[in-house]
Amino acid sequence: xxxxxSRRRMLTVGGAGVxxxxxxxxxxxxxxxxxxxxxxxxxxxxAVAFLGEHQAGITTPAQDRxxxxxxxxxxxxxxxxxxxxxxxxxAAARLTAGHDAGPVGAVNGSPxxxxxxxGEALGLPPSGLTLTVxxxxxxxxxxxxxxxxxxxxxKPAALADLPxxxxxxxxxxxxxGDICVQACAHDPQVAVHAIxxxxxxxxxxxxxxxxxxxxGRTSSTSRAQATPRNLFGFKDGTANLKAExxxxxxxxxxxxxxxxxxxxxxxxxxxTRKIRMMIETWDRTSLxxxxxxxxxxxxxxxxxxxxxxxxxxxxxATGADGKQVIPxxxxxxxxxxxxxxxxxxxRRGYNFVDGSDGLGRLGAGLFFMxxxxxxxxxFVPIQTSLARNDAMNEYLRHVSSGLYACPPGVRTADDFWxxxxxxx
Numbered sequence: 476x477x478x479x480x481s482r483r484r485m486l487t488v489g490g491a492g493v494x495x496x497x498x499x500x501x502x503x504x505x506x507x508x509x510x511x512x513x514x515x516x517x518x519x520x521x522a523v524a525f526l527g528e529h530q531a532g533i534t535t536p537a538q539d540r541x542x543x544x545x546x547x548x549x550x551x552x553x554x555x556x557x558x559x560x561x562x563x564x565x566a567a568a569r570l571t572a573g574h575d576a577g578p579v580g581a582v583n584g585s586p587x588x589x590x591x592x593x594g595e596a597l598g599l600p601p602s603g604l605t606l607t608v609x610x611x612x613x614x615x616x617x618x619x620x621x622x623x624x625x626x627x628x629x630k631p632a633a634l635a636d637l638p639x640x641x642x643x644x645x646x647x648x649x650x651x652g653d654i655c656v657q658a659c660a661h662d663p664q665v666a667v668h669a670i671x672x673x674x675x676x677x678x679x680x681x682x683x684x685x686x687x688x689x690x691g692r693t694s695s696t697s698r699a700q701a702t703p704r705n706l707f708g709f710k711d712g713t714a715n716l717k718a719e720x721x722x723x724x725x726x727x728x729x730x731x732x733x734x735x736x737x738x739x740x741x742x743x744x745x746x747t748r749k750i751r752m753m754i755e756t757w758d759r760t761s762l763x764x765x766x767x768x769x770x771x772x773x774x775x776x777x778x779x780x781x782x783x784x785x786x787x788x789x790x791x792a793t794g795a796d797g798k799q800v801i802p803x804x805x806x807x808x809x810x811x812x813x814x815x816x817x818x819x820x821x822r823r824g825y826n827f828v829d830g831s832d833g834l835g836r837l838g839a840g841l842f843f844m845x846x847x848x849x850x851x852x853x854f855v856p857i858q859t860s861l862a863r864n865d866a867m868n869e870y871l872r873h874v875s876s877g878l879y880a881c882p883p884g885v886r887t888a889d890d891f892w893x894x895x896x897x898x899x
Contacts, residue, residue, distance in 0.1 A: 522601035525568045527884040528741055529729065532605030533821065533846050534718035536697040538659040541689030541825040542666040543747070543842065544674070545652025545877060546681040548614065553624045557897050559680045563608070563673055564891035573601035576672035593675065595668050602662035606669055608892045609745050609879025612636060614653040629896060631735040633744055633849045634880050640862040643873050649749065650875040652684040657745075657844070663690070685875070687749065689825025689842045696823060702776060702784065706752050706826050706839055707870075709769050710776030713784055714811075716821040727819045727848055734848065738895035741883030743846045746854045749827075749875030752840035757870045768866045770805030778807065790814075804866040810857060818853045820845040840871075850878060 523531050548556060566576045575581055577591025584590055615630035616622055656673055660666040667688075674683055693705045694712030698719050705711040716723055725731070730739045757765070766772055766779065776784035780792050780800040790808055792800040801808050812819050822845050829838040847853040862868070882893050 521603065522572050523603055523605050525571045526886060528886065529743075529884045530607045530881060531571070531884070532607035532657055532659050533728075533743060533823070533881070534696055534724065535603075535605050535659070536700055536718070537692040537694060537823055538603045538605070539661050539690065539692060540659065540663040540666050541842065542658045542663070542670045542686065543689065543844075544656050544658075544670050544686040545611070545650075545684045546654045546656070546674075546677065547684045548623070548653045548680065549682050550680045551623045553897070555680050556624055559677055560893050560897075561891045562676055564885055566672060566676055567606040567669075567892075568885075570669045570672065571601060571604045571606060573599075573604075576669075576676070593668065593671055595671075596665055599662060599665055599668075602660040602665040604658065604660040604665050604669060606673075607657040607659075607745075607881060609655045609657075609881040610893065610896070611652050611655065611877065611879050613651060617653075624897075626896060629736050629738060631739055631880055633730075633735055633851060634878065635851060637746070637850065637876060637878055638855065638859075640858055640873065642862055642868055642871075643876070645876050646874055649685040650747075650877050652877060652879075654681065655745070655747075655877065655879045663688070687827060687842050687875075689827050691826040693824040693826060693841060694822040696821065705841055706754055707757055707765070707769075709765075709771060709773055710784060711824075712822050713771075713776055716819055723819065724821070727853070728821050728846055730848055738893075738898075739880060739882060743821075743848065743881050744850050745877075745879045745881050746843075746845050746847070746850055747875070747877040747879075748843040748873055750841045750843055751838070751872040751874050753836075753870045753872070754839055755836050760870075767802050768805060768870075770801045770807035779805075802866070804864050806861070806865055806867045809860050809865050815857050815860060816852075818857055820847050820853055820857070846881070 523535055525531060550556060569578075570576055575592035575597075579591050581590045581592040581594030581597055612630065612634050614624070615627050615634070656670060658666040658669045660669070670686070674681075692703050694715045695702055696715065696718055698717050702710045702713050716727060718724075728743055730742050730744075732740050734740070760768075762773060770788075771778055775782070778786055778788040778801060780789060780794075781787075788801060788807060788811060790799075790801060790811065790813060794800050808814060822843070824841050824843045824845075827840060827842050832838050845854055882896060885891065
């Protein structure tokens with residue numbers, strides 16, 4: 476490993492045996508032992524396997540809590556960035572297995588040196604923690620057009636900036652970013668602890684641009700999960716892609732060979748949108764109108780005109796009055812694959828409440844996250860249709876947006892997030 480990693484570890488643990496092994500090139504053996512233990516731990520319960528063909532935290536059954544963060548890279552040195560990604564990967568393997576972020580930990584190091592873990596997760600189980608990384612367009616060329624790390628020619632075409640959608644009220648300070656990290660867990664303290672320690676490790680190479688806490692998943696990513704409800708009180712994500720849909724995931728989620736640069740094969744693209752919900756206005760809307768806007772019944776989640784949540788939508792159905800049963804401007808009609816050339820997304824969003832806005836209204840809504848094979852052919856046409864015609868737009872404000880290329884998973888102990896991108 477390059478110098479930045481070994482120097483940091485030597486300073487952190489004051490020249491102890493583990494640091495000496497890392498500095499001497501023994502990190503590979505140490506990491507292999509850690510990751511073997513982590514794989515065993517996932518079978519014992521509480522931990523999600525870190526190694527794999529794809530990154531965890533995408534098709535993993537959605538956990539209850541989220542801490543999402545976007546970082547700006549502050550160094551211009553490619554070696555420092557690569558060192559950081561190596562270091563983050565090792566820390567992520569430890570954290571997802573339920574260990575401290577570093578090999579010494581929060582309380583076992585020299586009293587004269589800072590701990591290599593912040594300690595607030597001491598005694599807590601892994602809680603299903605997953606850490607998922609993505610690279611934003613500005614990592615390849617910054618706002619000034621600079622190719623800081625010699626990777627501009629490896630930027631995927633699918634990572635093209637999202638267009639401005641009708642009704643967008645985006646705050647640039649709370650969107651974008653060079654690198655994103657999604658931490659999901661069943662315990663919010665475990666998720667926050669993971670992000671805090673990655674930020675600590677990244678001091679001097681990255682700075683936090685913006686972050687978002689989320690609670691109460693708004694989609695199911697496994698058939699074993701019940702469909703949750705969003706803050707409008709409706710079941711959300713009934714027709715979401717599921718981990719068990721392997722053929723559909725190949726078609727709609729995972730980047731395939733030939734789609735773009737080889738380093739993204741097996742990866743996926745993440746779109747984030749922070750959507751403020753005007754819940755006070757919604758709460759004064761009649762039940763019948765709410766159901767017409769959504770296109771589903773509020774109690775069961777069944778499509779209008781049907782009885783069960785998972786009944787297929789009949790977009791051609793008309794009532795005795797000759798009108799469409801599922802209105803033309805309803806959310807489910809406009810988001811349905813049949814209305815969008817077959818495009819589908821794997822949604823993995825969360826509710827949020829960020830206090831109040833000072834006018835007696837909750838700053839609440841949906842932190843939308845959707846993974847897909849190519850945003851140009853999936854999210855962009857779907858959101859274009861929704862932004863133009865969705866009756867729900869009266870109750871929504873899109874205030875933040877992000878797009879990230881999420882590389883494939885870490886397969887071996889010597890691998891790290893984004894290794895193929897930075898290979899010469």
